[in-house]
Each structure stands twice: as C-alpha cells, then as structure tokens.
Amino acid sequence: MTVITTFKEKRREKQIKYERSVLRDLSINTLKERVKHYFGSTNLASSFAMNTGIEEACYDVALEAFLLGAKFSKFGYHGENPDDVRKRCFKEEKHLIDTLYNFLLYWGNGQEGTMSESLYYLCEQYIFVWWKEGFDKGQRRHKLRLH
Secondary structure, three states: OOOOOOHHHHHHHHHHHHHHHHHOOOOHHHHHHHHHHHHOOOHHHHHHOOOHHHHHHHHHHHHHHHHHHHHOHHHHHOOOOHHHHHHHOHHHHHHHHHHHHHHHHHHOOOOOHHHHHHHHHHHHHHHHHHHHHHHHHHHHHHHOOOO
C-alpha cells in the first residue's frame, strides 16, 4: 500500500525545509544587536528594561519578516524591482509592523505617550531591515541554486 499525501502537505513540507535552510544563515547575536539598536535607546526600553518576553517578541517578528523577505525573493531573482516585490507583500508586512507596535504599546503601560508615533516608525524600520536582509539572502540562495 502507498501513502497518499495531498498537495498542501507536500507544499508545506517544502516550505518548512526552505525556511530551515534560510534560517541557518542567521545568527542570534545579530538578532540581539538589532533589538538593542532599534529599541534600546527608547523610553520604552528603559521603562521595563527590555525583559526577555519583550526581546523574544522582537525576535519572533524579526524572524517572520526575514522569512517573508526570503519567500518573496524569487520575484527579485526573476528581475522584479525590490520596491515592487515589497508591494506584493504589503499586507503581511503591515501585519507584522502592527503586531510588534501593539505588543510594545501594551507592555509599555502607556509610558511612551507622545512617543507612540516614533515608536511606530521604529517598528516599521525594524521590520523593513529584516525583510530586506531576508530578501537579499533569498536572492543569493536563488542565484546559487540552493532553493
């Protein structure tokens, strides 16, 4: 007897395999440094001293943005402009930005007050940097035929 698998299962297995291979290029030190770089100097960071829960949330969102960029890098490899590729995943990127922003607002206990707009821009920049790095790494993998 043969095992029957569906197309969705095969696609999901292939996606997981690709994500694992892309994430091998990423270091934990880079994650930590970027969190400190983007959120270490804000009033928000000093209010709760960047506890591990907040840092882990930043790591999770960074990984998702990195994988999103890597996933859409195939369009860049085939000649599409990175700005146009970014427009393709606008909803997903916006969701990541909003998720991180709302999480930081919730755990900030309202202490950022007037700084909430600048916090949103920080979240936007943080997500973009990770998306761009994932996009570049994914493009490099496509060029080397490692996809």
